[in-house]
Amino acid sequence: MLLSVRNLHARIGDKEILKGINLELKPGEVHAIMGPNGSGKSTLSQVLAGRETYKVTQGEVLFEGKDLLALTPEQRAVAGVFLAFQYPVEIPGVGNLHFLRTALNAQRRSRGLEELDAMDFLSLAKERMKLVQMDQGFLNRSVNEGFSGGEKKRNEVFQMAVLQPRLAILDETDSGLDIDALRIVAGGVNALRSKERGMLVITHYQRLLDYIVPDKVHVMAGGRIVMSGGKELALELEKKGYAWVEKLGPAAGREART
């Protein structure tokens, strides 16, 4: 198993947001997590990446059999976890190229691999950029600074292509994209699908799943996964709307408690 999430509870301040998440992801699988706003989708992605503002109160997360929650965010990245942010952060003064080389070399160092020099890294970056049709000019700009919504999301997928994670969590990578940008981003993600890599694709809309076809779909409501199924579940959800699952939320919760 690549990722096992068992009875995961997490809170921010006094507010419990995740109320017992269970999820199993095998290498090579792509799972979609859908759900209405406030259902806890983004919290789940942040908790898996190690955001310290959320406190895990119960449950466990195993990544390749190891306790993921015991690791710092940087250790998780080194272990192979990658989060494509819903809102990529702008960092003025830090060059995109320098940032990504620092990241890759930090990961390589931690894995006992030799660091890439500037030349080797540049050719790697140039090659991987093609995947999301990014212009080389982006390498010399500050990280995400002044990027459009679509450019930011492409930059996330570009980073994923360079870092080659074992588990990619895509947090609403489709939000704010027009159809052309969506196609490019989805194309990049699909090119990165492999037998060894698992993906969690978090989205509010079914639309993305036309392009990134998942093996499984989970539906979240009220901090729980209330329904799981095949890719056809996304279409059913699209037809019936989220009101349908929101009613299921409390019921599923009772079930989970008993």
Added chain:
Amino acid sequence: MSAGLQHYLDVAQRFQAEQAETAPLWLRALREEGLAQLSRQGFPTPRHEDWKYTDVAPIVSRGFAPVGAGRSVDLKARVEQLALPGPRLVFVDGRHSPELSSLEGLYEGVTVKSLRVAVREDAEALEAVLGRRARAEAHPFTALNAALLEEGAFVQVRPGAVAPSPVQLFFLASGAGAAPVLASPRIVVVAGENSEAALVELYAGVEGGASFTNAVTEVVLGDNARLHHYKLQAEPDAAFHLASLHARLSRDSSLTSHAFALGGALARNEVYSVFAGEGGECVLNGLYVGHGTQHLDNRTDLDHAVPRCTSRELYKGVLDDRARGTFHGRVLVRQDAQRTDASQTNRNLLLSEEALVDTRPQLEILADDVKCAHGAAVGRLDEQALFYLRARGIPRAEAERLLTYAFASEVVGAVKLEPLRARVEQLLAGRLPGGARREVGA
């Protein structure tokens, strides 16, 4: 009178008595006025409004004194290592060292002389400006500098001359000898009409000795003259450093000042700039980076005395450990100074709970048709950005370093002089949290 003040008055009196026979009358008068002013004003205490956050007692209470002439210390290797390429005057413990200086490669139209030589050779030109911008009656440490006036540099740029690469004035505290050393350099720059030149003041030292640098720089810009002034203060952490730059900008002239304060136990850098003709432009950039118990003080004063001038001020501070920073920036727009365009920004990054900064923007706008903006901020590293970097595998300490460097890079990046920028980057890398472990750069 305090024992501290008495010590400095005695030192100055002795110095003036020794020099009385050889100095021209006008110079003697200047020194005597300095002494009289120091005696009258005394040293400031935190009760003085201008010195509220900076206590000079550690300087005043120690017996700093100028070193005698003729002392020879072998510093050639050190100077070669620290100096930037290009023509330079080198001063060791405040004394001009002809052996370590070299004016090779100086642009035509630029004259650089040690102050002692200039007093003999260019008395008329020097007398016309010396002490006119930096007035002893306005400032006790300017008075002290005047009372001990002997060493320094006189830089003249001929009208119309264009000298893009800089003249370097390198002040090195040798750290040799047991007695606390006082250096009182006076730098005078006269840039003729339509000229363009660059000047670097570099302050460094060898760890070990106690030093106090009390520097005064006077700049007079002719019509349409441009001067790029760079000051890098990277003295040892135990050093004391007080300095002021006084500039007068004639019509359509431009002054760009970049001030980096990295070293010193207590360092204060002051910039006073007066627009004396319309169409002038003044850019003041500053960066202060303190750790340990350093105290770094920045005082700027921009006087929009005439219409249609532009000023841009950006000062940034990075403070770690128990370091303290202060910024007091005054922008005065006088009643006649219509169509002034002024902006002032001071931003501070605190890296520890104990670090402290006092920021005091002070805008006095008496004209009504003006564009003025100002902002001051004190903050910590952005947690979201930190998480973003860590989520990509960059360890926390390195991520903090990267963000801190990025904060400072706005000021560093404005330095167009490549060798100087590289030096600042290198010094900065060694001073940011985590030490000089890894390369930094954008």
